[in-house]
Amino acid sequence: MVNGNQEKELKDFMGFYKIDNTVLIDDLDTLMNGQRLGRLKSDGKAMSWTEYHYMETIFDWLDGLATFYPELVTLYTIGMTTDGNPLKLVKISVGRKDRHKPGVYIDALYHGREWISASVATWIINELVTAPSRYSTLLKNFDFYIMPIMNPDGYAHSCNYNRLWRKSRKASGTWADFLGCRGVDLNRNFGFHFGGPGSGTIPCSLIYRGTHAFSEPETSAVRDFIYENRNVKWAAYFALHSYGQKWMTPWGFTEVKPVDYDELIRVARIGVAAIESHRGTKYDVGSAPDVLYMASGGSDDWFKGAAGCKYSYTIELPDYGFYGFLLPSWEIIPSANETWFGISTALRSIARMR
Ligand code: ARG
Ligand code: ZN
Numbered sequence: 001m002v003n004g005n006q007e008k009e010l011k012d013f014m015g016f017y018k019i020d021n022t023v024l025i026d027d028l029d030t031l032m033n034g035q036r037l038g039r040l041k042s043d044g045k046a047m048s049w050t051e052y053h054y055m056e057t058i059f060d061w062l063d064g065l066a067t068f069y070p071e072l073v074t075l076y077t078i079g080m081t082t083d084g085n086p087l088k089l090v091k092i093s094v095g096r097k098d099r100h101k102p103g104v105y106i107d108a109l110y111h112g113r114e115w116i117s118a119s120v121a122t123w124i125i126n127e128l129v130t131a132p133s134r135y136s137t138l139l140k141n142f143d144f145y146i147m148p149i150m151n152p153d154g155y156a157h158s159c160n161y162n163r164l165w166r167k168s169r170k171a172s173g174t175w176a177d178f179l180g181c182r183g184v185d186l187n188r189n190f191g192f193h194f195g196g197p198g199s200g201t202i203p204c205s206l207i208y209r210g211t212h213a214f215s216e217p218e219t220s221a222v223r224d225f226i227y228e229n230r231n232v233k234w235a236a237y238f239a240l241h242s243y244g245q246k247w248m249t250p251w252g253f254t255e256v257k258p259v260d261y262d263e264l265i266r267v268a269r270i271g272v273a274a275i276e277s278h279r280g281t282k283y284d285v286g287s288a289p290d291v292l293y294m295a296s297g298g299s300d301d302w303f304k305g306a307a308g309c310k311y312s313y314t315i316e317l318p319d320y321g322f323y324g325f326l327l328p329s330w331e332i333i334p335s336a337n338e339t340w341f342g343i344s345t346a347l348r349s350i351a352r353m354r
């Protein structure tokens with residue numbers, strides 16, 4: 001990424017060293033400004049997937065779901081962020097409220113700029129809530145717990161100030177604050193092999209892990225929610241990120257594979273085959289170090305290693321790197337459709353194994 005007036009210099013440089021190159025995005029600024037955020041009336045009923053939405057719109061819509069579908073939807077505010085935003089999680093469940101089915105936990109938007117992930121999460125919520133008969137097998141086997149915005153502060157910052165913001169927004173109380181280096185990488189802050197490879201120690205790092213495991217309000221709220229629901233057996237976990245089209249298994253902190261790695265890969269392959277059958281979108285399958293990079297303190301590792309959730313995955317949604325984080329809004333519906341088809345197909349396979 002360079003300024004327009006540096007284009008010639010860069011091309012001359014690459015030409016001199018015979019480096020093959022193509023321009024992926026000619027005008028990043030136009031693309032960033034072109035990403036319109038929807039302006040829906042916040043009456044709690046409106047949601048759409050033809051554009052991205054502000055956090056406030058998404059939260060109002062969640063409030064509305066809890067009001068209009070009380071049989072199906074329970075809304076939890078599991079914590080508050082440093083900037084005073086709520087951490088909202090919906091539970092979607094059919095049948096007796098005093099019984100617990102195995103839980104499927106899906107969360108998204110750990111990283112501010114990964115807008116598509118929140119849209120896919122709200123799409124999944126909408127499918128389950130407005131067309132439960134379509135998913136009767138899944139809803140008979142599982143309770144769904146879905147958190148569409150894990151990092152509200154980072155998302156707001158991306159929407160309003162800096163489109164490519166990744167981390168949360170808490171000040172570290174050190175010199176780094178004066179350099180504008182705020183926030184923690186929430187996907188490095190979980191307490192299973194916290195502090196291992198692929199996590200940063202200095203606050204200015206893009207992958208800064210925080211001072212200690214669960215030092216952040218966002219991650220500790222999730223930990224506490226899981227602890228408070230000890231009677232729920234976690235069947236599957238999906239962390240939605242972007243971009244890269246990868247369906248990844250633990251471990252993320254080491255190249256060593258979990259003992260049930262082959263079974264996790266089997267189910268992942270079922271998921272990506274379903275995705276590909278939809279409109280041809282191809283996904284890579286493998287452990288995070290094998291297909292992306294090593295990273296410690298991730299939510300997927302914690303759900304598997306500490307919360308006992310066997311089928312724990314991180315999914316890098318579209319695209320493959322052309323638009324990257326700036327995925328145009330016309331891609332929301334096709335991406336959401338194929339992703340949910342992949343996840344729901346994988347879940348049916350998991351249900352049959354039990
Ligand atoms: N892009 C994700 C991140 O950087 C990948 C995480 C994969 N999981 C892991 N435990 N390494 O957070
Ligand atoms: Zn991410």
